[in-house]
Amino acid sequence: MGTSRDMVKAVQYKGQANLHVFEDWCGSSVSQLRKNLHFPLYPHARTTVKKLAVAPKWKNYGLRIFGFIHPYKDGDFQFAIASDDNSELWLSSDENPLNARLLVYVGRVGTEHFTNFYCLLNTWLLMSSRRYYFEILHKQDEKGSDHVEVGWRPFLPGLKYDVIDSAYISLYTDESSLKMNSVKHIPQTLASHTLSLQEVHSTETHTADMLKPDPRDTFYKIPMIELSRLDRVLPSCLYSPTYIVKDFPIARYQGLQFVYLSYVYPNDFTRLTHMERENKCFYRESPVYLEKFGFYKYMKMDEEEDDRPAFFPNPDGVLDKTDDPEIQPTKASEMAEESQQRRAAEPEEGGVSQYSYEDTEPRPGWTEEAINWQRTFTVNPVDFEMLRSDWNDLRCNVSGNLQLAENEVVDVLSQYIERLNERNGGIYTLLRIVNVEKRRDSARGSRYLVELELMEAGKRVVRLSEYIYLLLHRSRQDEGLGSRESRASTPWGSHWPKPLLCQPAMLQWRHDVMVHFVVPVKNQARWVQQFISDMELLHRETKDDNFSIIIVDFESEDMDVEQALRDSTVPRYEYLRREGNFERSSGLQMGVDTIEDSHSIVFLCDLHIHFPMSILESIRKHCVEGRLAFAPIVMRLDCGSSPLQPNGYWEVNGFGLFGIYKSDFDKIGGMNTEEFKDRWGGEDWEFLDRVLQNGLEVERLRLRNFYHYYHSKRGMYKQSQSE
Structure with missing residues (x-):
């Protein structure tokens, strides 16, 4: 029996039910709602309804309605539910939510739409002296007349269902x-946590290649090789790429044109093959040519035994010649005639074509060409991934990182491992090439980040992660940099007539440097809580104490951000409160200004990010003070997608996520807080311009499992901000 206080509450709470709204989520099935990152604890809005019939006239949302039902009489009741799209009604045998069971539902996979009540013909015994916990789940996509309602009736033949009011x-x-x-x-x-057996069995493994395990994902867990083992393995050389644009005048937002992409080996499966559809921009070919001729440029048709002619287009668009002078003109004339008829049948602008492949009747004298299933061909080996370039990738948001040729990797690493063993008495055996990243500079030399898994003296596995340089052409400055030692250790003599594998000066990354995540926020409780939880998980999984989060709060009213940080297990945090409207630039600047150590890394961050566990090491190894800054390419998830079902695209032109040393940040003048007041968008490109003009390289790579969650700006920051 309940207490008197419970009875008073029951009276006070009568007349309405709890309603939780989950917005910005595509899909039409309840199972899709359960995959929402914030379901069931962090809805977009929490409100109430006065009856179990809701029709907000909105799109791409999910609802969770819950509370208690109070029967008006004792007896058996039947329940029904109607909705567009899917919905479920769960009912408990008492007031305990844990006893709730699925009673009736509309649809399963989101393609069913019912406008009338739909029920299962079973009954539920209710007592008027009791209350019963209920829960309604509803998912609506972007189409249809959205609604969900629940009705009931006593179990008597002929009675209609009444909406529960x-x-x-x-x-x-x-x-x-x-x-x-x-x-x-x-x-x-x-209801909120368990998929039905039918849904579990129907769930298929997502086809994204990036979901496959990769040694890069857990490489940070392997102990690092002692740095003393790498000392003087290679001669020192000056690192001075020719593509640096220091002091070069860059027009506003033109820094994008001076950011180059790195090549990666082995394949990290960041190419979104499951999203390509008809996309053909992953190799260098004219889309018009490919649409017309496909891959025939790379194919040579085998001669046929019966000497029948074969007609295949070549890159010039001219029919291949055959040895039969009589058949060739006939075939060409037929094709010309067909082409002329098609052109004649094409509609004028706004008209409808009369030409149809299905409706065309065979013309007199027109023989349908037979399909030759015995036709074969030969093709020269071609790796389309190796044909990719920066030009393509800046326009193709589903292509992955550029692929580095295996023979080049083997050649460079064989030299490096040989030198490593010469320096350390031959104690290292290469177990696995985990990752190699190349920044190409054809005028001077290529820089490599080599990451290897090594067996040390047959006793323990260690990881090596270092920058090396393959110097092609020497500058005058090189002659004064460790010249005597460098030339003495170079087998090609003092003039380096051959490429020199060397250690680039001032290009060593710090393995334990502090990383500060700076995030400005305003009234984004569910996202702030998710961000804090993700940072807790990062600390728990990596055991890495050398990072902190700095949250700049623009007077959030929907949660106590500072208290949430106090209650968390993040190793370090800073809470800063700022008055006024949300300003991303000033918020970031305020956060960076609190960092005392200028030799630590600042990571300018967004709130809606899913981080891989390797994010800390990725930031550290791609940021070098005075040399490198890091702008990782994030994958923007589509509406309704998640890290386990990653449909989306790479944000190749976005630079809002940016890692840079505090000293470099200060040197370039920080964020532009004057020009970007009361607005955001473009401040990242303007910041990039100044980074490049100050002589820094910006490393640009797609990171595995690095996602930006879909969200709209509705209700964010202030009412005047458009979506």
Whole structure:
């Protein structure tokens, strides 16, 4: 029996039910709603309804309605539910949410649409002296007349279903005074956490190649080789790429044109093959040519035994000649005639064509060409991935990192491993090439980041992650840099007539440098809480204490951000409160200004990011003070997609996620807080211009499992900001 206080609450809560809204989420099935990052604890909005019939006239949302039903009589009841799209009604045998069971539903996979009540012909015994926990889940996509309603009737033949209205429902709890990150009161049930067996069996493994395990993902867990083992393995050389644009005048937002991509080996499967559809921009070919002739340029048709002619287009668009002078003109004339008829049948602008492949009747004298299933061909080996270039990739947002040729990697690493063993008495055996990244400079030499898994003296496995340089042409400055030692250790003599594998001066990354994530926020409780939870997970999995989060809060009202940080297990944090409207540039600048150590790394961050566990090491090894900054390419997830179902595209032109040493950040003048007040968009490109003009390289790589969650700007920051 309940207490008197419970009875008073029951009376106070009568007449409405709790309603949680999950916006910005595509799909039309309830199972899709359960995959939402914030479901069931962190809805976009928490409100109430006065009856179990909701039609907000909105799109791409999910609803969770829950509370108690109060029967008006004892007896058997039947329930029904109607909706567009899917919906489920769960009902408990008492007031305990854990006893809720699926009672009725509309659809399973999101393609079913019912406008009338839909029910299962079973009954539920209810007592008027009791209350029963209920829960409704509803998912709506972007189409249709959105609605969900629940009806009931006594189990008597001929009675109609009535919508359950305010007289027979009550709140599960009063949420009006609670912050959005207060979630202990929210019931977690089988409805909100468990897929039905039918849904589990129908779930297919996603086809994204990037979901496959890769040694890069866990490389940070292997102990690092002692740095003393790498000392003087290679001669020192000056690192001075020719593509650096220091002091070169760059027009506004033209820095994008001076950011180059690195090549990667082995394949990291960042190419989104499951998203390509008809995309053909992963290799250098004219889209018009490919549309017309496909891959015939790379194919040579075998001669046929019966000497029948074969007609295949060549890159010039001219029919291949055959040895039969009589058949060739006939075939060409037929094709010309057909082409002329098609052109004649093409509609004028706004008209409808009369030509149809299906409806065309065979013309007199026109013989249908037979299909030759015995036709074969030969082709020269061609790796389309190796034909890619920066030009293509800046326009193709589903292509992955540029691929580096295996023979080049083997050649460079064989020399390096030989030198490593010469220096250390031959104790290292190469177990695996985990990752090699090349920044090409054809005028001077290529820089490599080599990451190897080595067996040390047959006793332990260590990892090596170092920059090396293959110097092609020497500058005058090189002659004064360790010249005597460098030339003495070079087998090609003092003039380096051959490429020199060397250690680039001032290009060593720090393995334990502090990384500060700086994030400005305003009224984004569910995302702030998710970010904090992700940082807790990062610390728990990596055991890395050398990072901190700095949150600049523009007077959030939906949660106590500072208290959430106090309650967290992140190793270090800084909470800064700022008055006024949300300003991304000033928020980032305020956060960076609190960092005292100028020799630590600042990572300018967004709130809606899913981080791989390797993110800390990725930032560290691609940021070198005075040399390198890091702008990782994030994958923007589509509406309704998640890290486990990553449909989306690479944000190749976005630079809002940026790692740079604090000293370099200060040197270039920080964020432009004057020009980008009360707005955002473009401040990242303007920042990039100044980074490049100050002589820094910007490393640009697609990171595996690095995602930007889909979200709209509706309700964010201030009302005047458009979506």
